[in-house]
Amino acid sequence: MQKQAILLGSDAIANGVKLCRPAVISAYPITPQTHIIETLSEMVDRGELESQYIKVESEMSAIAAVLGSVSAGSRSFTASSSQGLAMMHEVLHWFAGARLPLVLVNANRALGAPWNIWSDQSDSFSQRDTGWLQIYCETSQEALDTIIIAYKASEQLMLPIMVMIDGFILSHTMERLLIPDQQLVDDYLPAYQAPYRLDPDDPLTFGAAAQPDLFYELKKTFSETMSEAPTVLKNCEADFRQAFARAYSPVMRCPEGDEKSDTAIICCGAMTGTARVAVADLNKRGLSTDLLKIRLLRPFPKDELCAVCRDKKRIIVLNRACSYGVGGTLSQEVRAALYHLEQRPLVNDVMISLGGKEVFPETIAAVIENREELSSVDCNWLK
């Protein structure tokens, strides 16, 4: 059973987390993520969610608290944004290296200076080398569903997963969605059984030092698990589709796009929705364009992307994060993946938005209309 509802994105996420029954929640408030943990704390307070809610004085402590609770074998949750996620950075590495499963929701927001609270994916993109899986969501429904899928995949892989929503654009928007009932989620996501855990009656060593050769071997194993992660995630997505009748995959073709077109737009997150509107109109006007959404950023789904880009001549990547001195961060990932194609398409790197700069369908349409003027070497900033 699934129930129709209309909710703010942050409430939809809190509902998704509640359905996964985390035993421990620890987080520190930061705009635009705060509503998520506020709603969860109210659920705990009302007794609707049986969970230990640990109040802390910083994001560093929040991630450290759940590092402890997951080590002790408890399914846990935390959320953050922007400077808060940056503050967690050191422990993010440790979490993945220690092979601990967790779901963290990040409401994408710009990093200062200058001070800015609006949507920007630089915060999570700059954490892409920490060893976490990263999934970007387009709608509140997708965010709710992805949390459920992510717990399953995370606990199978013994790797932490970061689930991204665009701050404000999803977190502060009310929209209609389906909320699955508890039984459906319980059937899909069994209780977490830690293969090893902190237990005074059965002591094990955690966080020991590793000599260079052992360190290298462990990281090699880690890297191999990461290579298997897209398959594990795809299996979890397939099971989810069976049980919940909604389909997700690491790279998604949007039906508004023209599959046969030799030009494709690639983007990730909530901007995809606006791109759907833009592309539907472009195709009606004869400016044939395909539209691809990257859901999984880490590990990067290069095989899946190559498969759908094989016959493309031009790829236009719309970025909401910048690696200064190089260009759009998503463009770099796309270029690296497509390099292995025998016939490589042109890749136009477009910085469409940073710090909440609004993206209208017309903004995207103008990029496509003027595509011949785009540089395929340098990053294209809007005029």
Place this chain on the structure above:
Amino acid sequence: MQEIRFHGRGGQGAVIASRILAQALFFEGRYAQSFPTFGAERRGAPVAAFVRADDAFINIRSRVTSPDYVIVMAARLIEAVPVSNGLKPGGLILINSDQPAASFIFTGADSVPGQVAPFRIITVNLNQIALKHGLGNEIMPLINAPVLGALAGVSGLVKPESLLQALPYFIPARLADNEKALLEAYEKTGCRP
């Protein structure tokens, strides 16, 4: 798809009004989307909130630029904010004011000089209705419930019963007074041409 843009001052209830409207449209089986201009929550500052209603999922995420309905919750905002920008021909501006509609002349960016603006203007004294039912005070009457009653009355976009069903989700106090104010505004505007 119908698009609605609320203009108000921070604290007047524009954001909550947009959420109540979305909830009411949901109760009517429609897809609705509601969001505010982000980050301008200062009391008294101009704010805007947006609602979209459709019979299928709404993909677009950018703010409403060509609304079917514009709601001006404080008439003096018109001096500072180009409220009629992008309003569709045949659209409607609902203004909270004690002045007649004829006293408002829009010469915004989209108007053609020498031509009457191609949209309807309707004024309702929502402050008076709110104060009569004890909602807010002289300085800041709380008009989010009556403004929706008036919108339902002038547009038929949403049924007053759906709005009444949605109110308790967002109005924690003085529910009965809000219901009365909503219905009074609806009845006052319901027969308007």
